[in-house]
Amino acid sequence: MATEPEPKSTEAPSATAEVHIVYTDQPQGQQPETHHLRTLTSVLGSEEAAKEALLYTYKHAASGFSAKLTPDQVEQLSKQPGVLQVVKSRSAELHSGPAQTHTT
Template sequence: MQTRRVQSFSLVLPPLLLVISIFISSIAIVMAEVPSEATVHIIFTEKPPVDDVESHHIHTLTAVLGSEEAAKQSLIYVYKNAATGFSAKLTPQQVEELSKQPGVLQIMPSQKMQLHSGRVGLH
């Protein structure tokens, strides 16, 4: 009786391990293929030493994104007055790489704020 259980177990174990390993491999492949979604971030920088601030920011982004075209597509807005910096769509990995670039002071995820009307509560 005991040997039958061992034989049954030894017959079931290899296919079971194969199914489990295929399942784990497929999960790993799917996770590797799904890129991190890019979200909008605000990047505060030191004042660029050049007059063409936008070109400077594109150059900074190019170092991380790999091409000037990708940098231009990612760039959303250039801040020149109250603060120096720009906003861009970046993945978490790109945020990490950009934070190491010279002149980058801080990177914050952009947040939508709900404006409040002055009329609330006045009836």
């Protein structure tokens, strides 16, 4: 029995989500975690999707969170009230070469 080939999708492939750090205003009258989740939900469309993307909530030295976001989501999130900055997370290695000894 021959099978029909499946139709090819005309949608563009979705962009890969990468980790970004989102800096926000300090929330007034609500817990930081709740504020960050609501901010993310406003872009991702559901609390479930926001919880899946949310990686960490920052609440001591700065207010914000890290989440896996596509470029379109970064653009939308950047326009949300209270969002100060969205930056791509990156890792850096410290150089730990051999100890230098100086004599005088």
